[in-house]
Amino acid sequence: MEIIADTREALLDAAETLFAEHGVQAASLRAITQRAGVNLAAVNYHFGSKEGLVRAVFSRRIGPLNQERLSRLDECECREGAIEEVLRAFIEPVLRLRREAPEGTRQFARLMGRSFSEPNEEVRAIMTEELGPMVRRFAEALARRLPHLPRREILWRFHFVAGAMAHTTSCGDLLEHYSEGACRAGDPEALEHLVTFLSAGLRAPAVGEKQGGEA
Amino acid sequence: MEIIADTREALLDAAETLFAEHGVQAASLRAITQRAGVNLAAVNYHFGSKEGLVRAVFSRRIGPLNQERLSRLDECECREGAIEEVLRAFIEPVLRLRREAPEGTRQFARLMGRSFSEPNEEVRAIMTEELGPMVRRFAEALARRLPHLPRREILWRFHFVAGAMAHTTSCGDLLEHYSEGACRAGDPEALEHLVTFLSAGLRAPAVGEKQGGEA
DNA sequence: CCTAGGATCAAACGCCCGTTTGAAACGGAC
DNA sequence: GTCCGTTTCAAACGGGCGTTTGATCCTAGG
Secondary structure (H helix, E strand, O other), rough: OOOHHHHHHHHHHHHHHHHHHHHHOOOOOHHHHHHHHHOOOHHHHHOOHHHHHHHHHHHHHHHHHHHHHHHHHHHHHHOOOOOOHHHHEEEEEHHOOOOOOOOHHHHHHHHHHHOOOOOHHHHHHHHHHHHHHHHHHHHHHHHHHHHOOHHHHHEEEEHHHHHHHHHHOOOOHHHHHHHOOOOOOOOOOOHHHHHHHHHHHHOOOOOOOOOOOOO | OOOOHHHHHHHHHHHHHHHHHHHOOOOOHHHHHHHOOOOHHHHHHOOOOOOHHHHHHHHHHHHHHHHHHHHHHHHHHHHOOOHHHHHHHHHHHHHEEEEEEEOHHHHHHHHHHHHOOOOOEEEHHHHHHHHHHHHHHHHHHHHOOOOOOOHHHHHHHHHHHHHHHHHHHOOHHHHHHHHHOOOOOOOOOHHHHHHHHHHHHOOOOOOOOOOOOOO
């Protein structure tokens, strides 16, 4: 528990940036160690293998990220906050990653957004493992606020919520490109657009019902 | 224009499946040619390079796909159809890919959903090129039906529409996993859930306005 | 029948990958 | 000063990659 973790941290930072930039598979250990200014063998010494490095890169950020989401959800539950607040608790911590100081951190949101659909099975496994309990708690919070919706429909809609968010964090360039620079996924207003759109979607009547219909 | 295109087609089919399964980068030409039952050198002979093969795999499907989307949008425009119809024209052709006969085709939706956030820049370039005009026409169709929304907000929301759809086609397993099999992204009902959720989101009042407010 | 040209083939090319190795450098404990 | 566990290092390992090559097969046209 000393400050010896120098090489480890340098590796995690370099890997985070290069994973985000080129993908986990395409970022070579040679490129990572060179950027970190350490020897090639350091990865296998400190993390056992490339997969160990991948796991460490994800764990380092996802732990605190989920903790923040869940503690904000706790607050929200005490105050019996509206759907909008639940969405903010879910989304804002991720969007804020994009505006934080260290360069690698900023890239992590992009990396994470992409990782849901990663072809690499190990990466996907890491994501489902690390995010599982958090996802379930948010799904419950939404279900409690939308008692008229069947459980299956809650899950569908939460899937869409996650999709819109992941798309925004991982393909922000696309939006910037099509809007010719007018919309920037890194702006604080992204949160407001997401919350407005998604809360309206969540509040829609159940599939098969007319507008204003009842359960 | 004869039936000589045997090897080419076999390569496209094999590549499509393996690209979807393992990613463009991780699918090797050796694996692709072996699955296609052709010689390794056939890729470079018929497509010039691996990138040529990638382009061909995408072009083969995206062309007809966009044509179907646009002709359905045309119909919809004639009848002055509602937002729901525009969404169906945009989404259904993609979801139907998942239920079509050839195995590779079924995988293509997954491949395409993932390709928006591909680290490989060439793949992303192919996507923006091939989808650009279609995207713009749909954005206009939505703008005409939501005249009270600023143009920027239309673009934000269309981005979320695309995100929810892409997430559904590329990470359906995730939804199936978290719902313990209750929700299957390949089911026809996926379309109904998407349209219900997304049309409600599109109809939300502009950011910063109260429910029921006017432009 | 012969031939020219497209299509296929096995084999090799050079390169980069993740990992391993064994030695060197370091830094407290005694 | 010596020792020992930790950390760093240059070098090499085997293997897979995309691509190239030159020979061989096949077939339509003269």
